[in-house]
Amino acid sequence: KNQVEQSPQSLIILEGKNCTLQCNYTVSPFSNLRWYKQDTGRGPVSLTIMTFSENTKSNGRYTATLDADTKQSSLHITASQLSDSASYICVVSAGYQKVTFGTGTKLQVIP
């Protein structure tokens, strides 16, 4: 069964600090991996999309890494801001329209 596990479930950090969120998956065959940001009461918004051949992809202060051998991905947030408070969802695709969503990491940035 395809699974996507994210850790930690929740995280509190001080404004200006860095943090790293983890995503482990057992999806096969692998097509691509996406990170989404979901603000409270809003729909998810795409941050990065990575295919099998990509190791790193950045979007401003967000940097995602992918290790296809160990089936792990991470999302690093640099110099956090209050507006980074949200849930971050890892999504892995395995073939046509076969997509598995993680349950997300809830990040709270405090002043």
Added chain:
Amino acid sequence: NAGVTQTPKFRVLKTGQSMTLLCAQDMNHEYMYWYRQDPGMGLRLIHYSVGEGTTAKGEVPDGYNVSRLKKQNFLLGLESAAPSQTSVYFCASSYSPFSGGDQPQHFGDGTRLSIL
């Protein structure tokens, strides 16, 4: 630039009632999706469409029906609502299949549905 618009935003139903959720996108996307999001679970695909006039079942289709009569609209219907269908429903659209390519899915802001 509206993107994906869902109506209504909130709704309370009684068990056995029916209703239709509307999703509209203005990006000329071929692919449209309906998901449900429940506490402690990842989003789950209910139905999807790969173009006008087409629909297909996703992971959790039971109790729901969909229609895509126009390219820009994707409707989700609950024929006889049950408390287990209490959830937040998200519509999404994309240029290419979610599973392939490098184009993102664009999500609406959800419909919060409670079934009493």
